[in-house]
Amino acid sequence: MALYEHVFLARQDVTAQQVEELTARFKGVIEANGGTVSKNEYWGVKTLTYRIRKNRKAHFSLLNIDAPAPAVAEMERQMRLDEDVLRFLTIRVEELEEGQSVMLQKRDRDDRGERGERGFGGDRGFGGGGRGFGGGRDDRPPRRDREEANANVESE
DSSP: OEEEEEEEEEETTSOHHHHHHHHHHHHHHHHHTTOEEEEEEEEEEEEEEEEETTEEEEEEEEEEEEEOHHHHHHHHHHHHHOTTEEEEEEEEESSOOOSSOHHHHHHHHHHHTSTTSSOTTGGGOTTSSOTTSSSOOTTSOOOHHHHHHHHHHHHO
16 A cells, blocks of 8 residues: 555634544545555644635644555545535655654744744844844954955056
């Protein structure tokens, strides 16, 4: 059997419990067709990059699947029919990753508040330290190419 990572997006106006019920239903489809779901992660409600069917946010869920291709095709067919599912993506992988996915690790890191320890903008000044926004560049030596260009112009 093949290994798949499957992510689907559900409408923002359904509850987290309804998303879990959707996940359980799709997991049942996979298991009824001879496959297994080794990992099921709910990533929460996230803002979409662009609107999908008039939704700006969606519930994200991940399934790690070990199943034959017809089982995955049947699950995708049922997702296309379900009005609560906005989008889905299934990718065949060589091996499934163990432990938490990167998305859950990111959420845990954000919950710890690492970014808030130094205050707004950190020690870089207002706006995060881009060019021309606070903080002088006195700690750097002058650029050689400018000095050499000036020397070349003067010698000519």
